[in-house]
Amino acid sequence: MVVGRFAPSPSGRLHLGNLFCCLLAWLSARQQGGRVVLRVEDLDTARCPRRYALQAMEDLRWLGLDWDEGPGADGGHGPYFQSERTERYQAALQKLEEMGLVYPCFCTRAELHAASAPHRQDGQVLYPGTCRRLTAEQAAEKAKVRAPALRLRVGDEEIAFTDRHMGVYRENLARDCGDFLLRRSDGMFAYQLAVVVDDAAMGVTEVVRGSDLLDSTPRQLLLYRLLDLPAPRFCHFPLLLSHDGRRLSKRDADAGLEVLMGRLGPEEILGRLAYLGGFHPSAAAASAEELLAEFDWAKVPQADIPIPEGLFG
Structure with missing residues (x-):
């Protein structure tokens, strides 16, 4: 059975x-006769207080998107x-450590964003491997001054997969990504590790x-x-943009549900x-159940979608 999920932060x-x-996750799973899991990705509890999660659940129910x-x-x-699942992430981290694939990183964010650091085409910093070859003695000395983050040592290999909507995507991790974080220096587990552990544990397909x-x-x-x-199937969709081409964020008050509920x-x-x-x-009203008969991934654009000014009032 297909198991989809919502995972709001x-x-x-x-x-x-x-x-x-x-909406897309719900329609895709339901149209295939599948189930939907709701998981709250609140690893950063300072930024994600419980009241926002409770409000999100209330909002989803109001929209008719059940789980x-x-x-x-x-x-x-x-x-x-996720804030209550850290023991599971620690167990996964320990397994990777036992494989000899994890090492401490003492680089600060400022150092990583220095002009000399390599950057991806999208502007993200590529980790240059600064701490990869530290000896145990060197790492112990640095740890007296700064708590380390933990990184996964990646190999020079290409990983490719076929996205259900976007098609084939491939990346050489050593060249295009670099060794990536598993746990931050403040002890918070990284998204990459947590989402893998959780999707597998919850049977997400x-x-x-x-x-x-x-x-x-x-x-x-x-x-x-x-x-x-077991890895799930991935299906990535285009982002909604404001009418002037910016990516939506919680700073866009007009796009927030609190404002929209007062209009629609x-x-x-x-x-x-x-x-x-x-x-x-058309932009005519429709329930989630009614949209099940119309939903088709082949009709969803691949390019990002600007929201026409005034569409949502």
């Missing part, structure tokens, strides 16, 4: 980009808040998420392989989102 009220993701397993619907794979995370997939596929875990009902919001997704013929 509730650092504020849900906005149109979050809702678009939840079969998650907070309030225990399916035996809980807890469903399909991950629907924005194209901004497409390039993280090879890292996750490597972790699935190293941890001997749930079916009006879903109908407009489906219209932007290319599978609803």
